[in-house]
Amino acid sequence: MNFSDHTSIRQTLENVLEQSKSVAEKGEVASYIPELARREKDLLGVSVCLQDGTLLSAGDAHLPFTLQSISKIFSLMVALCEHGGDYVFRRVGKEPTGDPFNSIIKLETIKPHKPLNPMINAGAIAVAGMIPGATIEARLEKIMRLLRKMTGNADLRVNEKVYQSEKQTADRNRALAYFLKDSGILEGDVEETLDLYFRHCSIEVTTAEVARMAAVLAADGYDIRSGEQLFPREVARICKTFMVTCGMYNASGEFAIDVGIPAKSGVAGGIMAAVPQRMGIGVFGPALDDKGNSVAGVHLLQKLSQQWELSIF
Amino acid sequence: MNFSDHTSIRQTLENVLEQSKSVAEKGEVASYIPELARREKDLLGVSVCLQDGTLLSAGDAHLPFTLQSISKIFSLMVALCEHGGDYVFRRVGKEPTGDPFNSIIKLETIKPHKPLNPMINAGAIAVAGMIPGATIEARLEKIMRLLRKMTGNADLRVNEKVYQSEKQTADRNRALAYFLKDSGILEGDVEETLDLYFRHCSIEVTTAEVARMAAVLAADGYDIRSGEQLFPREVARICKTFMVTCGMYNASGEFAIDVGIPAKSGVAGGIMAAVPQRMGIGVFGPALDDKGNSVAGVHLLQKLSQQWELSIF
Amino acid sequence: MNFSDHTSIRQTLENVLEQSKSVAEKGEVASYIPELARREKDLLGVSVCLQDGTLLSAGDAHLPFTLQSISKIFSLMVALCEHGGDYVFRRVGKEPTGDPFNSIIKLETIKPHKPLNPMINAGAIAVAGMIPGATIEARLEKIMRLLRKMTGNADLRVNEKVYQSEKQTADRNRALAYFLKDSGILEGDVEETLDLYFRHCSIEVTTAEVARMAAVLAADGYDIRSGEQLFPREVARICKTFMVTCGMYNASGEFAIDVGIPAKSGVAGGIMAAVPQRMGIGVFGPALDDKGNSVAGVHLLQKLSQQWELSIF
Amino acid sequence: MNFSDHTSIRQTLENVLEQSKSVAEKGEVASYIPELARREKDLLGVSVCLQDGTLLSAGDAHLPFTLQSISKIFSLMVALCEHGGDYVFRRVGKEPTGDPFNSIIKLETIKPHKPLNPMINAGAIAVAGMIPGATIEARLEKIMRLLRKMTGNADLRVNEKVYQSEKQTADRNRALAYFLKDSGILEGDVEETLDLYFRHCSIEVTTAEVARMAAVLAADGYDIRSGEQLFPREVARICKTFMVTCGMYNASGEFAIDVGIPAKSGVAGGIMAAVPQRMGIGVFGPALDDKGNSVAGVHLLQKLSQQWELSIF
Numbered sequence A, B, C, D: 001m002n003f004s005d006h007t008s009i010r011q012t013l014e015n016v017l018e019q020s021k022s023v024a025e026k027g028e029v030a031s032y033i034p035e036l037a038r039r040e041k042d043l044l045g046v047s048v049c050l051q052d053g054t055l056l057s058a059g060d061a062h063l064p065f066t067l068q069s070i071s072k073i074f075s076l077m078v079a080l081c082e083h084g085g086d087y088v089f090r091r092v093g094k095e096p097t098g099d100p101f102n103s104i105i106k107l108e109t110i111k112p113h114k115p116l117n118p119m120i121n122a123g124a125i126a127v128a129g130m131i132p133g134a135t136i137e138a139r140l141e142k143i144m145r146l147l148r149k150m151t152g153n154a155d156l157r158v159n160e161k162v163y164q165s166e167k168q169t170a171d172r173n174r175a176l177a178y179f180l181k182d183s184g185i186l187e188g189d190v191e192e193t194l195d196l197y198f199r200h201c202s203i204e205v206t207t208a209e210v211a212r213m214a215a216v217l218a219a220d221g222y223d224i225r226s227g228e229q230l231f232p233r234e235v236a237r238i239c240k241t242f243m244v245t246c247g248m249y250n251a252s253g254e255f256a257i258d259v260g261i262p263a264k265s266g267v268a269g270g271i272m273a274a275v276p277q278r279m280g281i282g283v284f285g286p287a288l289d290d291k292g293n294s295v296a297g298v299h300l301l302q303k304l305s306q307q308w309e310l311s312i313f
Helices: A006-026 A069-091 A104-110 A120-126 A137-150 A159-170 A171-182 A190-201 A207-217 A235-245 A247-260 A295-308 B006-024 B068-085 B084-093 B105-109 B120-128 B136-151 B160-168 B171-182 B190-201 B205-219 B233-246 B249-258 B295-309 C006-026 C069-083 C085-091 C105-109 C121-128 C136-151 C161-168 C171-182 C190-201 C207-218 C233-245 C249-258 C297-308 D006-026 D068-083 D085-091 D107-108 D121-128 D137-153 D160-168 D171-182 D190-201 D205-219 D233-246 D249-258 D294-310
Strands: A047-050 A055-060 A263-265 A268-277 A277-282 B046-052 B056-059 B263-265 B268-276 B279-285 C044-049 C055-059 C263-265 C269-273 C279-284 D044-049 D055-059 D262-266 D270-275 D277-282
Touching: A006 A047, A006 A055, A006 C044, A047 A207, A047 A235, A047 C121, A055 A207, A069 A120, A069 A137, A069 A190, A069 A207, A069 A235, A069 A263, A069 B068, A069 C006, A069 D205, A104 A171, A104 B105, A120 A171, A120 A190, A137 A190, A137 A207, A159 A190, A171 A190, A171 B160, A190 B136, A207 A268, A207 A277, A207 D107, A235 A247, A235 D249, A247 A295, A247 D233, A263 A295, A263 C105, A268 A295, A268 C136, A277 A295, A277 B171, A277 D171, A295 B006, B006 B046, B006 B056, B006 B295, B006 D137, B046 B205, B056 B068, B056 B205, B068 B084, B068 B136, B068 B205, B068 B233, B068 B263, B068 B268, B084 B105, B105 B171, B120 B136, B120 B171, B120 B190, B136 B190, B136 B205, B171 B190, B190 D006, B205 B233, B205 B268, B205 B279, B233 B249, B233 C233, B233 C249, B233 C269, B233 D171, B249 B295, B249 C233, B263 B295, B268 B295, B279 B295, B295 C263, C006 C044, C006 C055, C006 C297, C006 D107, C044 C207, C055 C207, C069 C085, C069 C136, C069 C190, C069 C233, C069 C263, C069 C269, C105 D107, C121 C171, C136 C207, C171 C190, C171 D171, C207 C233, C207 C249, C207 C269, C207 C279, C233 C249, C249 C297, C263 C297, C279 C297, D006 D044, D006 D055, D006 D294, D044 D205, D055 D205, D068 D085, D068 D121, D068 D205, D068 D233, D068 D262, D068 D270, D107 D171, D137 D190, D137 D205, D205 D233, D249 D294, D262 D294, D270 D294, D277 D294
Parallel strands: none
Antiparallel strands: A047 A055, A047 A277, A263 A268, A268 A277, B046 B056, B046 B279, B263 B268, B268 B279, C044 C055, C044 C279, C263 C269, C269 C279, D044 D055, D044 D277, D262 D270, D270 D277
8 A cells, every 4th residue: 555645544544443343342341440440442543653753543542541561562671771681581581371461370380480471460570670760750760751752742641540540459460479579580679569560551641652652663663753763673673572472462373363463452452563664553442352452453453454464474 | 005004105206206317317497487497407306195184205395396387277276266167168168289388370270269278378378367356466366365275385475586587588478368369368458467377377386285286186176184175076177177188288198198197287397196086296397398298207107107006097 | 876776777868868869959960971971860879888787778779870980999909909009109199189080280280290199080090000911801800809899799790881981982081091101100001991991980880889898998998798808908098098088079178078988989970988997888879060979979978977977087 | 685696695504504503512302202313413404495496505404304393384284275264263273372382281271172273282183183185195195295386396205214103102192182082172083183193294304395395485375486376375374473473382482582583393303484575494403402492493593583684573
């Protein structure tokens, strides 16, 4: 297709949105956090950020939602930039797992007891423990600064209600964190690390912002608007690889076959998809399938991938 | 044998002690708690409390050690007395498990997520959560009061150093507790319940006191010295059954075959063995096998069981 | 109670049978083998064999059924008599497991890969592999000879239809057997060993016969009718211990607490219960609970245990 | 780089081969099959097949070796061509797994009991069961015909010694197959399906042939030499996706990050790597790491990927 024809792109976005909206009925809004459970389930929005910086949207693209697990990509980026891969991968693995994102089993069965990858909760908590700083605020600021640059939104912030809600209903994550502490994977204070984790999960964005972040990833760290290289090409490469092998929870393999775009989803209903050298895509649809992915969002991305031939495979 | 011949009993105790002492070399003193790791590994003591109240000992029977997992029997007793079996067994199962005492796997795999039995750590933490009281001190007091009666030692107390040591190195237990909290098995405050658990594990005893407690169990709750029924026969029966099926960690099946006495061990090196209608036995030997049982203590009990035909099978 | 008062015993049997019959509705007849699935689900029979040899029955005590897993006790007896405990327990463990009887997971997770105990299918197949003989017939004959002596029934035989049915629907057992072969636990020909296993599971008995076998176990191997010691006391002791820790599948712990009698069940609906030094009990009720135990049979034994105080704990 | 400069390509191949040879010392030749165990461990060969059909090699590129798990890609191709994805993926999943290739655990724990993906042994056996044909020979022929076309070698054949060796030492695979049969995933005769599986694993190739097969995959099914489309683009896409998410056993995630080329390895030491739209690569080095991948082969591919920027991420 001709990506300079913006009218045609916008038309395609409207079309796939229309085709995908009804699929939301099959899913359920995340219920484990009260703040998330309140969302109407048939919302759906999509934004595309082309490599020249053009941003095009359709549907509920203006509604704010929290990053949730999408933020795992950014904490990993910060950890990789701060410590390098050798340090990071001594504490967290590179392998996909067939288990659910909050599973604790492999922490016990696999020796040494390190989380299989940084996209499952155990791995992301381990990564949160690697973000340096004198205070939680300073540690969070390292992630926020990166995200503000990537989105171009200087006002990006944590949704306090969601953060408080997360914090109060997070005993499974506490179990994971204390297991990691016991195994020596997590070194600092557990509650502080969890606090940082809950905060970066609660950062509020729109699909437009997610599309912009994805576009920087798609361009291997280069930000067209500022003309800056925001992080090394190598870090982008590692993140995109994890997005393919583990980005969509334990439906990552299926998504790789059916859609074929490096992507990361979150239980608030967001998906960030980075099409290498071509575009960033942000989707928001709060009704989730049983693996935790936006049911309409996945459908929309599959349609878009077929129409524009976006699969990397 | 003639159990009124005390000289002969004492002689047998000395003999089996002598035969078992060298076995300690095969074991290792528990290292996960600094306070336990300091113990000399070749200590060995044994006490027997006959049904008439006679107490006979050999070896290091005067040395204090902490109950550790032996205390799980007493917290279960209190929970059963306070709430009855129906309440207790809705929150914790009755089944032995082939897994180690601190395993978390089955909490995730078994639906509903309740611990398989009250002798593994997860189950004992769930039981600690059932001990009622306005404060931790009040809750602990319920267990202490029972133990003071059973031992006849009004000065029984928690070893503060061991308790502090437990508390600081207990992240695996915290992982178990928060998992239970997440599953709705544990209802109160997690840290408070853990605090109670660490305290009752740190109660300090001698083999003589353990033998006396075992004698009350062997007599189905009847305490010959005070002439009181300290707890219902049914509670004694349930506890002795758990001691057979799950009392010696994941070597319980082997112990049942090789020794055949209801028994509960602790990682400080103690074992409490209740021979129904005949006697209570307390053993202390801090060198542990790889399952967590006193290696010389198990050997000594096997010899004693053979010589006096103590197996219930 | 007065066990010389046969009228009273028979009356109690009739009573508990009546109280337990309706419970069968909660269960389901085993469906995985066509020959078992045909059984009417509300059948219920019970026989008691006292230590003086007296046999008393109530209900459907004349109906034949196949031993199924009850036969695991007898193949273990033969293996122990032929090889001794050291040999046998190098290839199969002594520990109960929280997993279902046909689970394969622990064969992979536990090192060395030996089955946890001889009462789960994997363990019983390993034991079948230890029964020596030039042909399958010769190997089966070793078990049959023991059972004919224990029951006093010279005509005891394999139900050919059930055996054929087992053999054709046994792929899960084949999976277990080939895993054992791969681990070096099973040494001979796999299909031959499975054939032996299916045959001894298909031996046909009545509750009267099961009660007689249980009575010999209760008397530590001594058969009052022939005046013979059919197997060593030590073998009886080991078997009764396994009946307590693992005899009722993964409801063994619950049965030990609620009933407290060494017992082994089979999916045809039979239960063999041996009350040490007192009596053998045979029960038959084909409707099973979700663990694979006769639902009415367990209920009946619980009533009987309460009434006659049969618990060993 | 300039891929029309064959001298330079050959020079690079020689260089990376030289850099990787010594790494073989860290690995071990597969020992579970006698025929594989005989291989000298420091062999190393590599072939590259460019999109114009040019074939360039270095090292031991002329030595025959068996495909082993590389053949799982081709049986999957045949199954997809014969039945379509809907049929195939009802019986086998699309998800990577953190478990070893011969693990049986998830067959029991995941409901329905279908193998997680077609690259682990359980999944590949399920796929073998889908290859239609009146006889094993006819079924094998479907795979052979495809491979003869892809390699251009009309004489391609099964190594009979390796096949016999596989067949005799395959009890773990038998365990997997019978479990699949029990779950209804495998429909036909188990031994016949295993026979087909062992045969396609024993097909003998050279690195040149593997490079040619990989080149067809890299060109989405188009064979430059014959000018034919050998299989649909969609089938190529699915296979390449599996090569990324599950192609290198439970080191697939690491390989994706470190090398970034869709690849499939086999325990004979072969690796087939398809660089989309650019080239096919065949590597052979029999010394394996603990996951089952050629240790020198992986090293060589990593060097090549860095030098030529072959990562798809």
